[in-house]
Amino acid sequence: NAGVTQTPKFRVLKTGQSMTLLCAQDMNHEYMYWYRQDPGMGLRLIHYSVGEGTTAKGEVPDGYNVSRLKKQNFLLGLESAAPSQTSVYFCASTEPGTSAYNEQFFGPGTRLTVL
Amino acid sequence: QKEVEQDPGPLSVPEGAIVSLNCTYSNSAFQYFMWYRQYSRKGPELLMYTYSSGNKEDGRFTAQVDKSSKYISLFIRDSQPSDSATYLCAMSDPFNKFYFGSGTKLNVKP
Numbered sequence: 001n002a003g004v005t006q007t008p009k010f011r012v013l014k015t016g017q018s019m020t021l022l023c024a025q026d027m028n029h030e031y032m033y034w035y036r037q038d039p040g041m042g043l044r045l046i047h048y049s050v051g052e053g054t055t056a057k058g059e060v061p062d063g064y065n066v067s068r069l070k071k072q073n074f075l076l077g078l079e080s081a082a083p084s085q086t087s088v089y090f091c092a093s094t095e096p097g098t099s100a101y102n103e104q105f106f107g108p109g110t111r112l113t114v115l
Numbered sequence: 116q117k118e119v120e121q122d123p124g125p126l127s128v129p130e131g132a133i134v135s136l137n138c139t140y141s142n143s144a145f146q147y148f149m150w151y152r153q154y155s156r157k158g159p160e161l162l163m164y165t166y167s168s169g170n171k172e173d174g175r176f177t178a179q180v181d182k183s184s185k186y187i188s189l190f191i192r193d194s195q196p197s198d199s200a201t202y203l204c205a206m207s208d209p210f211n212k213f214y215f216g217s218g219t220k221l222n223v224k225p
Contacts, residue, residue, distance in 0.1 A: 004158075031211055040123055042203060042217040043159070050211075058212075090158055096211050101147050101166065104213060106158035 002026055004107035006091050012113045013081045021076040021110050023091030031094045032074040033058075033104070034066060036087040043090065049074055050096065081114045088112070118142055121204050121216025129224050134191040138204035138216045141185065145206040145214070148180050150189045153201045153218070162202075163189070194223045 007022040023032065030051050035043040035058075045058030049068040063085060065077045074093075078085060088111050094104040121138045128134055136150075147166055151159035163178045165171045165187075171178045179188040187206075191198055204216040 033213070035215075040217055042119075042121070043205075043213075043215040045212065045214075048212070092213075094211065101164055102211075103161050103164075106160070108158050109156075 004091055004093055004105050006089075006107040006110050008110060009108065010111045012115065013078075014115050015082060017081050018077070018079050019081065019112075020078075021089055021091075021112075023074045023076070023093075023107060024072055025074075025091075025093040025105070026072065027093060027105065028071070029093035029095050029105075030071075031096055032068065033092045033094075034064070034074065034076045035090045035092065036060065036085075037090060037109075038087050046076065046089075081112075083114045086112060086114045118214045119204060119206060119216045122219055123217050125220040125222060127222045127224060128194055130194060130196060132194050132223070134189075134194050134198070134221060134223075136189040136191075136202050136204070136219050136221070138187050139185055140187070140206055140214075142206070142208065142214070143182075143185070144208050146209055147207045148178070148187050149205040149207070149213075150176075150178055151203040151205060151215075153203060155200075159203055191221075194221075196223050196225050199223050 033048040034046040047066040052071040091107040095102040149164040150162045153159045168182045175192045177190040201218040
């Protein structure tokens with residue numbers, strides 16, 4: 001039971017390059033999230049998904065695209081990387097619920113540097 | 116105005132001290148109130164969560180929520196060097212969206 005895993009752990013890109021970050025969870029969770037964490041900013045929601053085939057914008061979606069083709073995977077894409085996208089990216093997953101609390105589980109993060 | 120405000124610190128205390136961490140929020144729809152601990156270069160880990168106003172205790176940790184003032188706190192008693200980390204408050208709305216504070220960096224000196 002690996003929980004939430006992220007690939008890759010580190011990456012350095014040049015401005016204008018593209019890449020895809022992969023998040024995988026083995027807990028059969030419906031909801032998945034992508035956050036970015038910058039110094040002094042906490043975690044900010046980029047995009048999220050409430051189920052296979054669905055995606056929605058979060059607080060800071062510009063410059064990113066996502067796809068949830070399989071329930072266990074949530075991909076985050078950068079089409080044309082910019083230095084402002086240098087950050088640590090965290091994926092998380094949880095089960096939906098309004099009558100009971102469901103913990104949000106986080107992956108270990110991907111450190112991305114855009115030169 | 117940000118949905119969740121948290122004093123970024125850093126906070127430096129001697130071992131054994133009582134630590135108080137606080138957050139304020141603006142959205143009355145928030146249902147669950149959480150505290151996460153994040154060690155350097157790691158993902159956040161859930162420490163505690165609460166639902167209603169009042170106190171919830173877990174060992175050396177006490178989470179407090181005051182919905183009327185839109186204020187939450189985390190108290191750490193008998194703080195240990197292993198408690199040194201960044202503490203993030205977070206809240207969730209009825210749609211399972213989570214909102215995080217900016218985090219408070221805590222250093223407990225031996």
